[in-house]
Amino acid sequence: MTTQAATDTSVAVARLISFLETGSVPDGLFAPDVFADLSLPHWRIQTDTASDIIAERFAGHPIPGEVRVERVEQTGHGFTIEFEERWVHEGQHWYCREMIRADVVRDTIVELSIYCTGDWDEAKQREHGQAVRLIRP
Numbered sequence: 001m002t003t004q005a006a007t008d009t010s011v012a013v014a015r016l017i018s019f020l021e022t023g024s025v026p027d028g029l030f031a032p033d034v035f036a037d038l039s040l041p042h043w044r045i046q047t048d049t050a051s052d053i054i055a056e057r058f059a060g061h062p063i064p065g066e067v068r069v070e071r072v073e074q075t076g077h078g079f080t081i082e083f084e085e086r087w088v089h090e091g092q093h094w095y096c097r098e099m100i101r102a103d104v105v106r107d108t109i110v111e112l113s114i115y116c117t118g119d120w121d122e123a124k125q126r127e128h129g130q131a132v133r134l135i136r137p
Contacts, residue, residue: 021065072121
């Protein structure tokens with residue numbers, strides 16, 4: 001991988017995290033014809049435009065929150081990112097874990113494959129906390 005590709009990937013990662021945390025779409029984040037394949041626990045959605053993936057995000061996570069990045073790895077075509085999201089909505093503290101594989105051209109995301117645990121409300125988080133002891137956060 002060239003130095004330029006690593007720099008471009010870092011820009012795309014930073015833009016993506018900013019979008020996830022704020023809900024504001026940084027210029028150049030997605031190609032106009034970006035393809036996204038979103039897998040949820042009991043559903044799967046695909047989009048083929050930037051406006052559609054952005055709309056899907058706002059429909060699923062209308063409130064900005066915090067992103068805790070667990071890992072980012074460069075690939076031959078872009079990057080993978082593993083992270084947690086936390087946000088407050090209608091008085092509830094919500095949580096989810098996600099992994100994204102993103103293909104990048106220059107510093108723009110052209111394709112995404114997104115895997116999400118689904119959104120956990122406070123009751124689900126308590127249930128999980130009582131049933132499972134995580135070895136790592």
